[in-house]
Amino acid sequence: MTLALPAQLIEPFVGGLLAGIDVDGGPTDEQSKVLSAIVTHVWERPDLSLSSIRPVGSRELADLLGSVDHRTMFHELHMTLETCRHPIRGSGCSRRGVRRRPRGGW
Numbered sequence: 001m002t003l004a005l006p007a008q009l010i011e012p013f014v015g016g017l018l019a020g021i022d023v024d025g026g027p028t029d030e031q032s033k034v035l036s037a038i039v040t041h042v043w044e045r046p047d048l049s050l051s052s053i054r055p056v057g058s059r060e061l062a063d064l065l066g067s068v069d070h071r072t073m074f075h076e077l078h079m080t081l082e083t084c085r086h087p088i089r090g091s092g093c094s095r096r097g098v099r100r101r102p103r104g105g106w
Helices: 007-020 029-042 058-064 068-082 090-095
Strands: none
Touching: 007 029, 007 058, 007 068, 029 068
């Protein structure tokens, strides 16, 4: 899979990622650094400041990302950014619909 995006999707895509990692007081330093590196070096948009990008909610993002490839890439990058969150807290897990343990216990 490629990380190429059409130019018009970069800002809303990043806005969706920012909204997705905004739990427990916002993104961690590590998450911000990784996302900034992707924006700057992969999508070649060093002019974009994460602090100036409007967070984009899931419904709006779904309307913008019509391609299955773009939606898949979004989910993969979102999960990549989540692996940069330390420590993972319960509120972060519940927001993403992830359960700490399966229903009915271990």
